[in-house]
Amino acid sequence: xxxxxxxxxxxxxxxxxxxxxxxxxxxxxxxxxxxxxxxxxxxxxxxxxxxxxxxxxxxxxxxxxxxxxxxxxxxxxxxxxxxxxxxxxxxxxxxxxxxxxxxxxxxxxxxxxxxxxxxxxxxxxxxxxxxxxxxxxxxxxxxxxxxxxxxxxxxxxxxxxxxxxxxxxxxxxxxxxxxxxxxxxxxxxxxxxxxxxxxxxxxxxxxxxxxxxxxxxxxxxxxxxxxxxxxxxxxxxxxxxxxxxxxxxxxxxxxxxxxxxxxxxxxxxxxxxxxxxxxxxxxxxxxxxxxxxxxxxxxxxxxxxxxxxxxxxxxxxxxxxxxxxxxxxx
Amino acid sequence: xxxxxxxxxxxxxxxxxxxxxxxxxxxxxxxxxxxxxxxxxxxxxxxxxxxxxxxxxxxxxxxxxxxxxxxxxxxxxxxxxxxxxxxxxxxxxxxxxxxxxxxxxxxxxxxxxxxxxxxxxxxxxxxxxxxxxxxxxxxxxxxxxxxxxxxxxxxxxxxxxxxxxxxxxxxxxxxxxxxxxxxxxxxxxxxxxxxxxxxxxxxxxxxxxxxxxxxxxxxxxxxxxxxxxxxxxxxxxxxxxxxxxxxxxxxxxxxxxxxxxxxxxxxxxxxxxxxxxxxxxxxxxxxxxxxxxxxxxxxxxxxxxxxxxxxxxxxxxxxxxxxxxxxxxxxxxxxxxxxxxxxxxxxxxxxxxxxxxxxxxxxxxxxxxxxxxxxxxxxxxxxxxxxxxxxxxxxxxxxxxxx
Numbered sequence: 001x002x003x004x005x006x007x008x009x010x011x012x013x014x015x016x017x018x019x020x021x022x023x024x025x026x027x028x029x030x031x032x033x034x035x036x037x038x039x040x041x042x043x044x045x046x047x048x049x050x051x052x053x054x055x056x057x058x059x060x061x062x063x064x065x066x067x068x069x070x071x072x073x074x075x076x077x078x079x080x081x082x083x084x085x086x087x088x089x090x091x092x093x094x095x096x097x098x099x100x101x102x103x104x105x106x107x108x109x110x111x112x113x114x115x116x117x118x119x120x121x122x123x124x125x126x127x128x129x130x131x132x133x134x135x136x137x138x139x140x141x142x143x144x145x146x147x148x149x150x151x152x153x154x155x156x157x158x159x160x161x162x163x164x165x166x167x168x169x170x171x172x173x174x175x176x177x178x179x180x181x182x183x184x185x186x187x188x189x190x191x192x193x194x195x196x197x198x199x200x201x202x203x204x205x206x207x208x209x210x211x212x213x214x215x216x217x218x219x220x221x222x223x224x225x226x227x228x229x230x231x232x233x234x235x236x237x238x239x240x241x242x243x244x245x246x247x248x249x250x251x252x253x254x255x256x257x258x259x260x261x262x263x264x265x266x267x268x269x270x271x272x273x274x275x276x277x278x279x280x281x282x283x284x285x286x287x288x289x290x291x292x293x294x295x296x297x298x299x300x301x302x303x304x305x306x307x308x309x310x311x312x313x314x315x316x317x318x319x320x321x322x323x324x325x326x327x328x329x330x
Numbered sequence: 331x332x333x334x335x336x337x338x339x340x341x342x343x344x345x346x347x348x349x350x351x352x353x354x355x356x357x358x359x360x361x362x363x364x365x366x367x368x369x370x371x372x373x374x375x376x377x378x379x380x381x382x383x384x385x386x387x388x389x390x391x392x393x394x395x396x397x398x399x400x401x402x403x404x405x406x407x408x409x410x411x412x413x414x415x416x417x418x419x420x421x422x423x424x425x426x427x428x429x430x431x432x433x434x435x436x437x438x439x440x441x442x443x444x445x446x447x448x449x450x451x452x453x454x455x456x457x458x459x460x461x462x463x464x465x466x467x468x469x470x471x472x473x474x475x476x477x478x479x480x481x482x483x484x485x486x487x488x489x490x491x492x493x494x495x496x497x498x499x500x501x502x503x504x505x506x507x508x509x510x511x512x513x514x515x516x517x518x519x520x521x522x523x524x525x526x527x528x529x530x531x532x533x534x535x536x537x538x539x540x541x542x543x544x545x546x547x548x549x550x551x552x553x554x555x556x557x558x559x560x561x562x563x564x565x566x567x568x569x570x571x572x573x574x575x576x577x578x579x580x581x582x583x584x585x586x587x588x589x590x591x592x593x594x595x596x597x598x599x600x601x602x603x604x605x606x607x608x609x610x611x612x613x614x615x616x617x618x619x620x621x622x623x624x625x626x627x628x629x630x631x632x633x634x635x636x637x638x639x640x641x642x643x644x645x646x647x648x649x650x651x652x653x654x655x656x657x658x659x660x661x662x663x664x665x666x667x668x669x670x671x672x673x674x675x676x677x678x679x680x681x682x683x684x685x686x687x688x689x690x691x692x693x694x695x696x697x698x699x700x701x702x703x704x705x706x707x708x709x710x711x712x713x714x715x716x717x718x719x720x721x722x723x724x725x726x727x728x729x730x731x732x733x
Contacts, residue, residue, distance in 0.1 A: 031431075036438040037374055044545075086611060086619060089556050092434070093373040097556050097607060100549030104600035107471055107546075111592045126470070126545075127449045221449060225442035232435045263450070274457035276450045283446025290439055294429050302430025 006142060009264070011135045011155055016260050016282060018161040019214040020252035022168045023226035026207050028245050031231040032183050037092065038204060039227030041099040042211045043220035045076035047106030050215075055113050062156060066212055073208035076102055077201070128219025130260070130278040133157060157217040164213040171206050175199055180241060218279050225283035226252060233290045236297030255286040334589035338582070345482060346588045349474045352486035353541050353580035353599060357550055359493045360534045361576025364551030365558060365569045366496075366527055369507035374437050375422065375528070376551045379535050380544045381441035382418025383411035384448025384469075387539070391455060391466050404481045404540065407469070408488075411536045418444050419528055472543030472596030474584065481540065488537045495530055496569075503527055504565050541584070542596035550576060553603040560614035579603035631656050632706045638662070639680035642669045683709055686721050693721075 023039070030036050049072025053064040076098050084094040137144060137153035144150040172179065181189040182196035189196040207227070214223045234247035259282030264275050294300060338350075367373055390410025394403050418440045425436035455466060474482075496503075505513040506523045514520055531551065538547040558572035583599030612619050630652075638653040639662065648654055648667065657663045662673030669677065687705035690713070691698040701712065710718055 031435050034432050034434050036432075036434040037377075040377070040438055040441065083556070083611070086617065086622065087556060087559060088617065089368070089559060090371045090373065092371070093368055093552055093556050096373050096377065096548060096552035097604070100546060100552065100600055101604040101607075104546055104549065104597040104604070107594055107597040108601060111594050111597070127446075221442060221445050224438060225446055228435055228438035228442060232431050232439055235431065235435075236429060267454075272457070274453075276453040280446040280449030280453065283442055284450055287439065287443025287446065290443070294425055294431075297429075300429045 003139060006144060007136065007139055008134050009260070011158055012130045012133050012278065013257065013260050015133060015155075015158055015161055015217050016130060016256040016278070017253055018158075018165045019218050019222065020226045020230070020256040020282070020286075021249055022161070022165040022210045023214060023223055024230040024248045024252035025168055025172060025245060026203070026210055027227035027231040028234065028241075028248055029179060029183055029203055030207065030227055031235060032241075033200070036228045036232075037095060038207055039211065040224045041076065041080070041095045042073050042204075042208050043215065043223045044099040045072050045102040046208070046212050046215060046220075048072055048102050048109055049106075051106050051109040051113065055109065062160065062216065065216065069212040069215070070208060072102065073212070074205070077204055077208075126219050127221050127277055127279045128215070128217060130218050131264070131275070133217065161213055161217065164210055168206060168210060171202070175202065179203065218282075222279040222282050225286050226255075229283070229286035229290045230255065233286075233293035233297070236293040236300040239299055239302075251286070251289050255282050255289060259283070259285040334586055336589075338585040345477065345479055348479065348482040348486060349477055349541070349595075350581055350584040350588065352482050352489060353474070353584035353595070354577045355486055355489040355493065355580070356534070356538050356541055357554070357576035357578070357580025357583075357599070357603075358573040359489050359496065359576075360538060360547075360550035361554035361558070361572035361574070362493065362496045362569050363527070363530045363534055364576070365555040365565075365572040366503045366507055367531055367551060368555040368559070369565065369568075370524075370527070372433075373552050373555075374434070374548075375419070376531055376535060377548045378418055378422050378437040378441045378444075379415045379528075379532050380539075380547045381445040381448075382415040383536060383539060383544055384414070384445050385451055386410035386412070386414025386417075387466065387469055387544075388448050388451035388455060389414070392451065392458070395455075395458060402466075404478075404484055408484075408536050408539075411539060412532060414444065415532050415536060419532065468543075469539050470543055471545060471594055472539070472541050472547075474541055474587065474595045477540070485537055485540060488533070492530055492533045492537065493573075495533075499523075499526055499530070500566075500569065507565070541580075542599055543594075546596040546600050549600040549603060550579070553600070553607050554579065557603070557607045557610045560610040560617055563616070575603065575606050579606060629706075635660060635662075636680055636684075636706060639673075639677040640684060642673055643677035643681045685725055686718070689721050689725060690717075693724075 027036075027039065030038055046069035049068035049070070050065050051068075052072070053068025056068075057064040079098045080091070080094050083089065083097055084091050087094065133155045135144075135150075135154055137147075137150035140147060140150060178189070178194045178196070178199045181192070181194045182199050186196045189199075211220070211223045211227075214226075230248040230251035231244070233251050234244045237247045238244050260278050262285065263278040263281035266281075267274055267276060364373070364376070367376060387407050387410055390406045391402075393410075394400065394406050421440045422433065422436045425431050425439070426433045431439075452466065502513065502518045502523045503526075505516065505518060506520055506527075510520050513523070534551065535544075535547050538550060541547075542550055554576035555568070555572040557575050558568045561571050562568050579599055579602040583602040584595060586602070587593045587595040587598040610618065615621050634650070634653045634656045638648055638650075638657045641648050641653075642657075642662065648657070648663075654663070654667070657673070658665070660676075661670060662676055663669050684705070686709045690709070691705070709721075713721075
């Protein structure tokens, strides 16, 4: 168990947890700002950037891919803004126009270029291959964690994602005040000089960074799920922001571990001799947690019922008002 | 190129012709229903619907594979897809209505979770020892290559049926989009109409899966309506224009895709629609970038002309190069900056206009604020004659005096 676990499962699990936590942390602000679908859009638009970087450089080197994806993401954000302003359509539709076009361009580029020699296809982009990120040098078991040579052979995705998670935490700590004010009251933020515009653009850039880094390891579907499901579940648990962030991290970690274990061992327990997609299973578990939170989360009704309880029944209030206005007319 | 023209003229075989026509009908239906969904501000609901089809597709495939040995029965797959998409739609509605979460969070949660679960089921299918697995992969990104004749016919007929449904329901759809309250007083059940709208959207999505793929079908319900928005402000016309753009994108896209290998149908159709959108964005006479630029330049010139004329009337020197250019071109000044006879007359008229507008703004500030021009239009064309006469009578003769 020990050695097998270190070789086969330790790295995918760690990567899964890092991806889930970094996405969930940023997702809290997206959900509160009603921009949940930014994550969805970003994870679609990076495809042409990644394929384009491959066509230009001819390799699947991480740096070029990340750069290409980043350029595509920023370009898409600008285009969405243009479509929204010029076309005067709702933001959702503007987003829909841009991200589907980008994704279609990515698919076409992918089919037109010869990527058969490298591991780059649409299925991979959609649901990744978490299970393949094994650590062969970890065959010494847990002791390998202390062996520099073995550590150097870790899949490069792990340190990259650790760095991204660190950057996300740092971003939240540094811009905490601006993010919070901008999220809850953009007008007030403007008036006290908290610059909500640049800060929300920075948030979207961070979302793109997290999505792109995760994309390579686990595919886009898990990224979208993690931007939304854990924060949404956490929102149904508490009214306060810091506890909400904590809940979302807990939900993200639970989804990652339970999803990975269920994908790897669940079918075995049911008597089948195969495993299923870990990325898909992690998203499924996150969805189940959200379903539970919707059914039983202590704050699932939010402040709506609280307000309804406090306010007097509306009919009596309006009757009272109309009698006053009647008497005034007389 | 030749192959494309042949396909465009429906000469590339019966199946290809049928697929091309089917894609056109599908694009038309998607554009029409997408317009109503856009006007209802719920465009991205179709994203949740399309991703929500995957678990149903996979389950139907597994079920058919276990029962008959081949999972590629298009009717069974469509029914399965419709069921799980309806479940997804219900989840979005339920989460939005019963919890504090907003619709965008509900859409994102449903689409990612349903899609994730669908991926899990796809890996189950891969491990099943059954034929026709390539058939299910075609639904992710859409593939019309090697489509069976019966499949193409099913798609064409079903797309035609949804088009007919949209035609029948166009009045209540329009009314609900613009004024829910008024629709309710006219005896239209708003909830039922919304349900019908989502039902048609779901049907179009499910039918389009095989052609455009479930990741990209959403584009067919969003891009043509947004494109149509650039060409008209009237809902009936917008529906027709969106349907036309959608049909053209489906037709041309399917023909391009059929002309060569490595041109996935869904992606090509979406990019064709996006090309129509880009052209509209730049060239639309009402709200396009070009017309916006032209309007801006025209406005700038009029401001400079008015300010220049006022300066002439006051006998002030003009230094701004654009103002000088505008006045020169209109024949108000000579090359040395001295006003011509026409220029003096125009300057006097401008002073009078300015005085009348100023008086109007002082007397009726609310009405003046509601007018959407900045006093540059001739007052006689902007306001009723009696109001202008009243203003002129109130104006002291001293204000209109020409120097």
